[in-house]
Amino acid sequence: MKIAVDKIPEEGHPVEGKIEASEIALDMPGYGMSEPMAIAGRVTKVDRDVYLTATLRGALDSECSRCLTAFKMPLGLNLSVVYVPDKGRMEEKEGALESDFNVSFYEDDVIDILQDVKETIIINLPIKPVCRPDCKGLCPHCGADLNVADCGCEKAARGSPFEELKKLKSKLEEKQRKQS
Numbered sequence: 001m002k003i004a005v006d007k008i009p010e011e012g013h014p015v016e017g018k019i020e021a022s023e024i025a026l027d028m029p030g031y032g033m034s035e036p037m038a039i040a041g042r043v044t045k046v047d048r049d050v051y052l053t054a055t056l057r058g059a060l061d062s063e064c065s066r067c068l069t070a071f072k073m074p075l076g077l078n079l080s081v082v083y084v085p086d087k088g089r090m091e092e093k094e095g096a097l098e099s100d101f102n103v104s105f106y107e108d109d110v111i112d113i114l115q116d117v118k119e120t121i122i123i124n125l126p127i128k129p130v131c132r133p134d135c136k137g138l139c140p141h142c143g144a145d146l147n148v149a150d151c152g153c154e155k156a157a158r159g160s161p162f163e164e165l166k167k168l169k170s171k172l173e174e175k176q177r178k179q180s
């Protein structure tokens with residue numbers, strides 16, 4: 001998706017449309033994109049600097065890090081970028097902005113927002129995607145999907161990560177007590 005800087009009027013200009021998965025070409029292990037992303041927002045121009053604020057909506061194909069089921073992960077992201085016409089001013093602009101805008105640059109009067117769209121998606125990807133916040137995951141003992149049914153393995157054999165943390169914490173506390 002490209003924006004011609006000369007065509008942006010004084011009062012700004014809406015940005016709306018779809019960005020195809022093939023344009024974004026997301027190349028992240030564990031994630032795929034099979035549907036276009038919808039973008040809706042606005043560009044405004046101050047001298048030669050162009051401010052873009054938009055929301056991105058779509059979904060990624062992913063796999064749950066707990067139960068290993070393939071699922072569609074909905075995405076709703078904000079994009080805030082200021083485009084400056086030369087690379088040399090990027091640093092100066094970054095220092096001058098107190099808001100959370102990213103600074104990019106453009107050449108030849110044309111803004112290409114694709115790189116920023118892609119970067120915004122990538123930095124917002126969870127390291128451990130989950131199909132739903134309360135996904136119970138797989139039993140580490142027998143491999144059963146605990147969302148489907150309780151496999152009946154001893155809770156102790158499953159070794160909940162919280163139990164491990166608790167043990168670690170009490171060990172540390174004991175150590176501190178001994179030291180003081």
Ligand SMILES: [Zn+2]
Pocket residue numbers: 064065066067068069130131132135136137
């Ligand atoms: Zn899951």
Ligand SMILES: [Zn+2]
Pocket residue numbers: 139140141142143144151152153
């Ligand atoms: Zn089990």
